[in-house]
Amino acid sequence: MERSWPMTMEIETLMAERFEFTDIDTFGRGVRHGFIIAVSNGKGGKKAWGDEVFQTWEAARSTALQCVPGPFDIAPAREVIHFGKNPSSHAYHRSILFGDKDDSNHRWYAVRVSPGYQRMAKAIDGLAELRRGESIIERNLRDANIDVFMPAFWKEIRKHRSRKLVERRFPLLVGYAFIRRDPGAGFDPVREVDGISSIVSVSRDRGPIEFSEADIQTLMIAAFDRNQAYKFKRATALETARSTRRRQLDTELGRLLPRGRSRTVSLRFHADACINSLDDRLKERVLGIMQMIDGLENDEHLDEYREAV
DSSP states (O other): OOOSSOOOHHHHHHHHHSOOOBOOOTTOEEEEEEEEEEEEOSSSSEEEGGGOOBSSHHHHHHHHHHHOOSOOEEEEEEEEEEOOSOTTOOOOEEEEEEOOTTGGGOEEEEEEEOTTTTSBOOOOTTOOGGGTTOBHHHHHHHHTTOEEEOOEEEEEEEOTTTOOEEEEEEESSTTEEEEEEOGGGOSHHHHTSTTEEEEOBSOTTTOBOEEOHHHHHHHHHHHHHHHHHHHHHHHHHHHHHHHHHHHHHHHHHHHHSOSOOOTTSOHHHHHHHHGGGSOHHHHHHHHHHHHHHHHTTSGGGGGGGSOOO
16 A cells, blocks of 8 residues: 555554445545444444444444443444655544445345355464354355355364364354345356355345344344354353362362371472472372363363363
């Protein structure tokens, strides 16, 4: 992206972490189109929650479901950033303008996904948390600059050989995903995306079926609720396994150490105090148990002591 003067590292970082600005002119004004979480400003109007513009409708909706306690709307918006006219100055300010002239024409449509394209794509370092576990078809559509929503849920799977537990994301609607698009732009670019089998329609003559925002919101809430239930169940299973395993190791450690520990002295402190007085064989065993206790802070070390959720 060309600029008419050098920019500070702070501004470079700001632009690198977010999606790109466009239309940077000789006055240093950059514009990007996205979506905001519109909440009440307490005066009968609306304001952008968090003073933030999101790249996709899905990202804004997902953030709102997790972070915004009250009523909200997802609205199109433009963010304008002004870098100033003075080439020697690095000062800038930004404005968020509600509305986007092209967004009112956008609708939701269902697409059929080819077999195998709803499995998780290869992880990419530095990818936004909202895209963790994204499927191949979601990545392909996003790379083509097409808004996509695929209802999905998380589940743990135990590997056959290592017996380790791994998290996997599965589609709620096998073989289907939803895209948000202006029908006036046509659907040929969608059909050309690798992994798209077809666009759901009543017939060839009547065109693709439109879905309302309420329909998609219902699916998003269902997926969000299931994801929250999974997180809670997994966290509970981890802490239960950690507590149970710690008690087992503490009991085993207590049997190996000399008696005489005061109730006010922790078992770990007692072990550190008398470790050098033990014979080599017993010392090695005590150190091994202490190492296992320290390792309980790593969730992966608990896989063999709990069931998959």
